[in-house]
Amino acid sequence: xxxxxxxxxxxxxxxxxxxxxxxxxxxxxxxxxxxxxxxxxxxxxxxxxxxxxxxxxxxxxxxxxxxxxxxxxxxxxxxxxxxxxxxxxxxxxxxxxxxxxxxxxxxxxxxxxxxxxxxxxxxxxxxxxxxxxxxxxxxxxxxxxxxxxxxxxxxxxxxxxxxxxxxxxxxxxxxxxxxxxxxxxxxxxxxxxxxxxxxxxxxxxxxxxxxxxxxxxxxxxxxxxxxxxxxxxxxxxxxxxxxxxxxxxxxxxxxxxxxxxxxxxxxxxxxxxxxxxxxxxxxxxxxxxxxxxxxxxxxxxxxxxxxxxxxxxxxxxxxxxxxxxxxxxxxxxxxxxxxxxxxxxxxxxxxxxxxxxxxxxxxxxxxxxxxxxxxxxxxxxxxxxxxxxxxxxxxxxxxxxxxxxxxxxxxxxxxxxxxxxxxxxxxxxxxxxxxxxxxxxxxxxxxxxxxxxxxxxxxxxxxxxxxxxxxxxxxxxxxxxx
Amino acid sequence: xxxxxxxxxxxxxxxxxxxxxxxxxxxxxxxxxxxxxxxxxxxxxxxxxxxxxxxxxxxxxxxxxxxxxxxxxxxxxxxxxxxxxxxxxxxxxxxxxxxxxxxxxxxxxxxxxxxxxxxxxxxxxxxxxxxxxxxxxxxxxxxxxxxxxxxxxxxxxxxxxxxxxxxxxxxxxxxxxxxxxxxxxxxxxxxxxxxxxxxxxxxxxxxxxxxxxxxxxxxxxxxxxxxxxxxxxxxxxxxxxxxxxxxxxxxxxxxxxxxxxxxxxxxxxxxxxxxxxxxxxxxxxxxxxxxxxxxxxxxxxxxxxxxxxxxxxxxxxxxxxxxxxxxxxxxxxxxxxxxxxxxxxxxxxxxxxxxxxxxxxxxxxxxx
Ligand SMILES: Cc1cc2nc3c(=O)[nH]c(=O)nc-3n(C[C@H](O)[C@H](O)[C@H](O)COP(=O)(O)OP(=O)(O)OC[C@H]3O[C@@H](n4cnc5c(N)ncnc54)[C@H](O)[C@@H]3O)c2cc1C
Numbered sequence: 001x002x003x004x005x006x007x008x009x010x011x012x013x014x015x016x017x018x019x020x021x022x023x024x025x026x027x028x029x030x031x032x033x034x035x036x037x038x039x040x041x042x043x044x045x046x047x048x049x050x051x052x053x054x055x056x057x058x059x060x061x062x063x064x065x066x067x068x069x070x071x072x073x074x075x076x077x078x079x080x081x082x083x084x085x086x087x088x089x090x091x092x093x094x095x096x097x098x099x100x101x102x103x104x105x106x107x108x109x110x111x112x113x114x115x116x117x118x119x120x121x122x123x124x125x126x127x128x129x130x131x132x133x134x135x136x137x138x139x140x141x142x143x144x145x146x147x148x149x150x151x152x153x154x155x156x157x158x159x160x161x162x163x164x165x166x167x168x169x170x171x172x173x174x175x176x177x178x179x180x181x182x183x184x185x186x187x188x189x190x191x192x193x194x195x196x197x198x199x200x201x202x203x204x205x206x207x208x209x210x211x212x213x214x215x216x217x218x219x220x221x222x223x224x225x226x227x228x229x230x231x232x233x234x235x236x237x238x239x240x241x242x243x244x245x246x247x248x249x250x251x252x253x254x255x256x257x258x259x260x261x262x263x264x265x266x267x268x269x270x271x272x273x274x275x276x277x278x279x280x281x282x283x284x285x286x287x288x289x290x291x292x293x294x295x296x297x298x299x300x301x302x303x304x305x306x307x308x309x310x311x312x313x314x315x316x317x318x319x320x321x322x323x324x325x326x327x328x329x330x331x332x333x334x335x336x337x338x339x340x341x342x343x344x345x346x347x348x349x350x351x352x353x354x355x356x357x358x359x360x361x362x363x364x365x366x367x368x369x370x371x372x373x374x375x376x377x378x379x380x381x382x383x384x385x386x387x388x389x390x391x392x393x394x395x396x397x398x399x400x401x402x403x404x405x406x407x408x409x410x411x412x413x414x415x416x417x418x419x420x421x422x423x424x425x426x427x428x429x430x431x432x433x434x435x436x437x438x439x440x441x442x443x444x445x446x447x448x449x450x451x452x453x454x455x456x457x458x459x460x461x462x463x464x465x466x467x468x469x470x471x472x473x474x475x476x477x478x479x480x481x482x
Numbered sequence: 483x484x485x486x487x488x489x490x491x492x493x494x495x496x497x498x499x500x501x502x503x504x505x506x507x508x509x510x511x512x513x514x515x516x517x518x519x520x521x522x523x524x525x526x527x528x529x530x531x532x533x534x535x536x537x538x539x540x541x542x543x544x545x546x547x548x549x550x551x552x553x554x555x556x557x558x559x560x561x562x563x564x565x566x567x568x569x570x571x572x573x574x575x576x577x578x579x580x581x582x583x584x585x586x587x588x589x590x591x592x593x594x595x596x597x598x599x600x601x602x603x604x605x606x607x608x609x610x611x612x613x614x615x616x617x618x619x620x621x622x623x624x625x626x627x628x629x630x631x632x633x634x635x636x637x638x639x640x641x642x643x644x645x646x647x648x649x650x651x652x653x654x655x656x657x658x659x660x661x662x663x664x665x666x667x668x669x670x671x672x673x674x675x676x677x678x679x680x681x682x683x684x685x686x687x688x689x690x691x692x693x694x695x696x697x698x699x700x701x702x703x704x705x706x707x708x709x710x711x712x713x714x715x716x717x718x719x720x721x722x723x724x725x726x727x728x729x730x731x732x733x734x735x736x737x738x739x740x741x742x743x744x745x746x747x748x749x750x751x752x753x754x755x756x757x758x759x760x761x762x763x764x765x766x767x768x769x770x771x772x773x774x775x776x777x778x779x780x781x782x783x784x785x786x787x788x789x790x791x792x793x794x795x796x797x798x799x800x801x802x803x804x805x806x807x808x809x810x811x812x813x814x815x816x817x818x819x820x821x822x823x824x825x826x827x828x829x830x831x832x833x834x835x836x837x838x839x840x841x842x843x844x845x846x847x848x849x850x
Pocket of ligand 1 (some may be wrong): 080097146149153155159160163210216424426
């Protein structure tokens, strides 16, 4: 993977830049010693890392603004950072970049149950947003698996999703307002505690912009009343195609499950060895969860059973209790860990139209054979968001490259059947060069024009999202100079 | 002009020498200065997969055709776009592109989201005449910036949409409405908040101080399978523990008519005055309304959306001091259509317009 060469003038002026930042920030909020910045060299895409120029950890929005103003004046690239759990390298720095992390800003600013909103500083972790309101019977719906660690800041930047987004939507559907600090250091409020935009929907642009348009320090989020209860059903099939058809039938029947999760044989076996959830040894397994009162849940699970029966399942297990639910979810929740026990893995994130599921699964297994690397599939089937896990050996020379090549082929396949490169993890550096497979030059140009408006000098996370060759002319002269 | 294909539309834009007024079906009755270009030549459903809950249609397709195609499969546009003709007094038939351009979202917005939340992707022609694609036809997509949602609610000021793809949802088996009679505005908004904050999945919460029968009425809608709706109607009633007189309505015709009445603001049809649409935090709504001189009012979205029928000289915005939100003039004269925005936002919005439409062709001056 390539990154642009660092700006030598910035590197040469490191001491001066750090001193300028220290002047406007509290003691201890600017760190530049290599042993202290070590933890900021990468995010969860750990295959790639680079020490940053410095790391700034402001305590207020005004301090974020002051730091950005200096970086803007000094032409220093900025990499915004939440909790660093991005799987796409979105928070990975370059050596000439200042990381601005909002982890210290994690307060709840306002909870308003009458209007069903919460306003938080964006360094707050996803799970602790729900934590702040659950005693009152509410929750924050988007639930990425990383929710214990990841910050609302990163969720907004990546427009993160989770297992429950089939019913409740992803971050952008649950975000009402944001306080954004621009690269010039202006503080602006976009949206607010009301349900639509008064002018152009700038909030929609900011959400999912991967830290390229500004730094978000506060967010107004929609909170929802907790359902009375939730229980899953587990359905095993001997054929992927049939499992796919069952998903379609459930959706068409008017049942709105909160989650429809899918696991293939490789994942089922791996999780059985690892967690012993008691899954049947079959080709494909679905976990469908529904919500409501006990009676409502029973009625919905009954409907789903009836639909599933028509597809000759090898197993059908309706949860009757909290323990049974936990057992059904146990395997799914430990799937990534289980695959990690077998080998290193790379997690892809393409989305496909649900109707293309059988075809795509077949093609993935063919590609897996061709490349000689095992691929397990565990994903959100209700919305077609695939998570193929490619197993490889990081210590074996050439294996990572082979894995990346296979990953690229699978993602191109997703695009070719009418899907996209990434459903929830973001483009970052990881899928940057594949963007030309999904977008034409004009499609990319107008997206980059949006960045031009917010960040004329292309200082915010400049080497992400867009293929380097495509963004080169906008990223300024530093690169062409060498 | 009525271009028949996306290519023709792109050519038309590329060759345009002077400002353009974009029209879908013309159901909004907007008056914009410029050479008229209609999207109605781009007509037809391109793809509909009920099992994937996705529909792709050319932007000029009449909304009625789309609703008919969906109904045939027992599905619908869950964001419940309003039919604005009765309100604006215009005659045209809405197109799906027009619905998206206005981010037209009805009562169900309060629970399932707005039009923009169901928009999976768009194709549009920008001001240079380039055909742009953004988003796609899948439910989860974070590949690149979300220009689709930006186009929703941009009222044709950034480009000409040629195709939209939408997430659709199944029709519920049953609709039940709990009606509470006689509540004042303050109490009604409190009841709606309590209902929307309950686990019983209220998909509509509206209040009319003067309802069809001339009395205050508060409406709470529940949808789903019959056994579930029946259970939740009762559970909700107990949860609210309201002293107000209560009626339960489950007749399909009457519940449909009742929510259409709210959706299309039928209360204002045929009446004189300016029509304002105000978006605020629900709990701010009653006090705000009490400060505004009005002839009629309807609260939707649990109070988050206020429809006001006002005398022509009433400036609703001047009454919004200290209230977060915005007011749009939907019908009338003498005021800007859209709420003036803070300078920093204006600067960004103008910056975007200059990039999307550098020659200033599209619907000039409509949004400011
Ligand atoms: C085990 C594991 C499971 C995961 N499961 C899921 C899942 O189920 N669903 C899902 O969607 N994702 C998942 N992820 C990915 C990741 O957790 C999300 O992308 C998350 O939202 C990143 O949040 P973060 O705070 O860690 O952001 P970071 O990694 O710190 O940053 C992510 C991006 O946001 C930008 N950014 C950070 N802060 C700001 C700010 N204040 N303003 C502007 N931009 C900012 C960064 O520049 C970067 O581009 C998973 C990751 C792991 C490691």
